[in-house]
Amino acid sequence: MKALKGKAPLLALAAAMPYSAAAQNVTLEVVSPSSVDPGESFTASLVASVSPSASIHAVAGFAIDIELLSDAAVVDSIASVAFSELPDGTRVTSVENDGITGIVSGQWANIAGSNPDLTTANPVVLCTFEVSVDANAAPGSTVELIAANPHALGGVFVFDASNPLQIISVPNDGGTSLSFVSSLTSVAAPCVADVNHDGFLTPTDFTAWLGAYNTQAPECDQNNDNVCNAFDFTAWITNYNQGC
Numbered sequence: 001m002k003a004l005k006g007k008a009p010l011l012a013l014a015a016a017m018p019y020s021a022a023a024q025n026v027t028l029e030v031v032s033p034s035s036v037d038p039g040e041s042f043t044a045s046l047v048a049s050v051s052p053s054a055s056i057h058a059v060a061g062f063a064i065d066i067e068l069l070s071d072a073a074v075v076d077s078i079a080s081v082a083f084s085e086l087p088d089g090t091r092v093t094s095v096e097n098d099g100i101t102g103i104v105s106g107q108w109a110n111i112a113g114s115n116p117d118l119t120t121a122n123p124v125v126l127c128t129f130e131v132s133v134d135a136n137a138a139p140g141s142t143v144e145l146i147a148a149n150p151h152a153l154g155g156v157f158v159f160d161a162s163n164p165l166q167i168i169s170v171p172n173d174g175g176t177s178l179s180f181v182s183s184l185t186s187v188a189a190p191c192v193a194d195v196n197h198d199g200f201l202t203p204t205d206f207t208a209w210l211g212a213y214n215t216q217a218p219e220c221d222q223n224n225d226n227v228c229n230a231f232d233f234t235a236w237i238t239n240y241n242q243g244c
């Protein structure tokens with residue numbers, strides 16, 4: 001895991017003064033697809049849920065860390081962080097992202113709650129990001145991602161429903177807590193019989209295999225012996241009949 005770094009976001013500084021809030025918990029869950037093919041990318045979401053729902057007026061911002069719990073070799077990169085935009089057009093004003101792991105922060109509200117009329121869903125998608133899986137990732141390996149609180153000024157910032165001008169820092173303010181739920185995405189076995197990579201097994205894959213055979217393309221090697229020869233024709237039929 002990389003060392004944490006980065007500046008504290010503005011909201012974190014604004015929320016640095018301790019505040020005794022109504023008891024509430026924010027759960028941060030990373031949501032991702034159940035499986036992915038080697039060499040492909042998937043979109044993961046960071047979703048915040050506030051409980052009890054009545055205690056929150058709006059989400060003001062966040063500064064959290066995205067961490068990769070599984071083997072780093074399975075993942076090439078985590079990038080293209082995108083933040084949710086609220087219906088009124090407001091959006092985050094600061095972003096930090098240092099690659100595979102690092103602090104991701106953003107805010108919707110102005111400092112000190114000067115626009116407390118924000119409305120937001122609960123749960124709310126804080127951001128999404130693209131995860132690129134290594135082309136050589138072993139089938140059955142997993143990608144597990146989790147959010148974490150990066151430092152004393154990090155966390156999720158919400159407006160208190162009973163005092164809408166007051167920003168609450170979760171988990172740093174009294175009575176608040178932050179929980180984390182990780183995602184788990186399995187790397188699927190590649191569908192080698194799908195020679196034309198269109199996601200379907202059809203007779204056109206045989207034509208594609210002939211083309212791969214004639215050009216000695218990697219897709220020719222259906223029995224995975226690193227050689228392209230006539231045995232791969234039989235292997236393609238076997239792989240085709242097994243299905244994907």
Ligand SMILES: [Ca+2]
Pocket residue numbers: 193194195196197198199200201202204205
């Ligand atoms: Ca195909």
Ligand SMILES: [Ca+2]
Pocket residue numbers: 220221222223224225226227228229231232
């Ligand atoms: Ca072969």
